[in-house]
Amino acid sequence: MKIAILGYGKMGKIIEKIATDRKHEIVLKIDVTNQDELTTENLQKADVAIEFSTPGTVLDHIDACFKAKVPVIVGTTGWYGHLQRLKDECEQNGTTMLYASNFSVGVNIFFHINKMLAKLMNNYPYYDVQVEEIHHTQKLDSPSGTAITIAEGIVDELDNKKEWVNILSTDGTEGLADTIKADQLLIESFRIENVPGTHTVVYDSEVDSIEFKHTAHNRNGFALGAVLAAEWVQGKKGFYSAKDMFNFSL
Template sequence: MNIALIGYGKMGHEIEKIALGRGHKIVSIIDVNNRHDFDSDAFKSADIAIEFSTPDSAIENYHKCFEANVAVVAGTTGWLDHLDEVKKACEEDGKTFFYASNYSLGVNIFFALNKYLAKIMNDYPDYNVSMEETHHIHKLDAPSGTAITLAEGVLDNVERKENWILETESKPSDLAIHCIREGEVPGIHEIVYESDADVISIKHDAKSRKGFALGAVVAAEFAKGKKGFLGMKDMLNF
């Protein structure tokens, strides 16, 4: 498969290694200083563009891909206020767009576990629920996209919680997300249910960026030849 990389930072480099290892060809690499390459024949020859850039630049990059008719696997987080325009491009103009707030298989198993636990805990109001996420100091958005997906999993299933909120909850219906930025941590997410009697917590701790990069390349293989707005639930069977 011909792959274009958009954003050649920590994730872009990791994805390049994994894509080459799986027999794919990197036909174009676009970063902040060569954005004119969106108009190149090399970029247009890509089957898929894998995009891991910054929250502010992502949406413009997606439109560039749509203009060139190149399918997108989107990894950047923090751009979801533009979600409707991306979905519209998929539904009305037949574009292909795959998005996951987290591409790691382990995290997606964790998403399913989070929903299952939340369904059980809905019947036990003595437990309050809160979340904590820790990432490296370079991360631009907070809470992380993964934390938002986890929060949605709780809010959809625990009726006594209505909104997620950064830091401390101000009313019982708030789901507090505490965000820590330290060192080079690839990503830790923990959901904690606490009563007067005990604490139940589930935690995912990424050892490196490899899991995210592999998941993004597998998503690109899955999305090739498909149309519409796709996500992990289309690719995984749980």
């Protein structure tokens, strides 16, 4: 497979290594220094593009891939307010896009069990639930896309939570947690040097706590998942998420 890498930062570099190990060829690498090379002609040299850049650049990159009719795998987070528009455009134009807030297999298993657990906890309303996420200090968006997917999974399944709200600890929001309403799900975000990504769901009652936690040890799992997604979309048309690729069932 011929791959274009859009955003050649921490993730782009690991994706290059994993894709090359899996015998794929990198035909285009775009970063801030060579944005002028992001042309339809150059993109069309690739069978698929893999996008890990920034929330401020991802939409332009997706539009460029749609224009070139090159399938695009999107790992960048922080753009989900535009999801419906992109889904519509993708389907109307007959192009292909797959996105994931988190491409790691372990996190996608976590997403699945998180929903099952939330459904079960409807029977035990004396537990209150909260989500906590920790990432490195360079992360631009908050809460993480992964935390949003976890929170939306809980809001979808747990009858007494209607929406999520976020508190970023570095904003100096001491005491703000006390203002959260009973039907709001709190996501607490922490930014700590060198943490690739830790997500915890806590159900707390007066007598005990249940903690459900995923810890990424490095970024390799995200990069492998993105390359697997690029392989999976070959020959497919339409708008997909990681859920379609993993398709967990018991």
